[in-house]
Amino acid sequence: xxxxxxxxxxxxxxxxxxxxxxxxxxxxxxxxxxxxxxxxxxxxxxxxxxxxxxxxxxxxxxxxxxxxxxxxxxxxxxxxxxxxxxxxxxxxxxxxxxxxxxxxxxxxxxxxxxxxxxxxxxxxxxxxxxxxxxxxxxxxxxxxxxxxxxxxx
Amino acid sequence: xxxxxxxxxxxxxxxxxxxxxxxxxxxxxxxxxxxxxxxxxxxxxxxxxxxxxxxxxxxxxxxxxxxxxxxxxxxxxxxxxxxxxxxxxxxxxxxxxxxx
Numbered sequence: 001x002x003x004x005x006x007x008x009x010x011x012x013x014x015x016x017x018x019x020x021x022x023x024x025x026x027x028x029x030x031x032x033x034x035x036x037x038x039x040x041x042x043x044x045x046x047x048x049x050x051x052x053x054x055x056x057x058x059x060x061x062x063x064x065x066x067x068x069x070x071x072x073x074x075x076x077x078x079x080x081x082x083x084x085x086x087x088x089x090x091x092x093x094x095x096x097x098x099x100x101x102x103x104x105x106x107x108x109x110x111x112x113x114x115x116x117x118x119x120x121x122x123x124x125x126x127x128x129x130x131x132x133x134x135x136x137x138x139x140x141x142x143x144x145x146x147x148x149x150x151x152x153x
Numbered sequence: 154x155x156x157x158x159x160x161x162x163x164x165x166x167x168x169x170x171x172x173x174x175x176x177x178x179x180x181x182x183x184x185x186x187x188x189x190x191x192x193x194x195x196x197x198x199x200x201x202x203x204x205x206x207x208x209x210x211x212x213x214x215x216x217x218x219x220x221x222x223x224x225x226x227x228x229x230x231x232x233x234x235x236x237x238x239x240x241x242x243x244x245x246x247x248x249x250x251x252x253x
């Protein structure tokens with residue numbers, strides 16, 4: 001095929017990679033490949049939580065833009081997860097489980113992690129999740145932020 | 154926490170301060186990790202918990218801001234304070250409500 005030529009004239013170039021993906025892998029694409037616009041840390045968080053907790057509901061929000069860090073940073077995250085793995089676990093243990101799964105990210109670039117961990121039944125009863133508190137500028141005064149951001153440079 | 158109860162330097166730390174204030178808990182020790190890098194890492198190692206703020210009740214690690222908020226919302230915090238001999242101000246607020 002000549003460079004730049006498209007096998008199907010009507011298909012936009014950005015969708016071409018999908019043609020190379022075997023159909024059986026497509027349903028799992030979201031869990032193992034970054035979503036459009038998703039950056040590496042977010043993708044890694046999503047994929048690990050997906051794999052380890054097999055959630056019925058998962059949201060991964062990069063909230064770095066709400067904090068005193070440069071644009072494009074991946075330092076502050078909020079995750080909302082509904083998983084049967086949380087059944088019978090008190091809140092602290094649920095959070096510890098998530099922390100353990102994401103320990104590499106937390107030892108590295110992730111500076112703050114807000115966790116909302118429910119069982120699927122709890123999620124069905126109440127899908128309400130509180131908003132993260134407004135930043136009070138802590139990262140501006142934080143001598144360690146430069147290191148954390150440096151790893152994303 | 155980051156900053157002090159009078160002047161929190163982090164929204165999550167501030168949320169903890171505000172929740173405690175709602176319950177009328179004023180007599181607690183707060184330590185500013187931004188002033189003390191040794192404490193900052195030390196407390197994370199001690200509790201095996203990666204983030205700040207960290208809440209301890211009677212020397213026992215309870216969790217971070219999310220957990221405290223959920224305990225506040227579901228009534229568990231009132232119970233935990235009761236175990237420490239602290240009567241939550243919210244109970245009195247409820248009583249006033251009932252009298253009206």
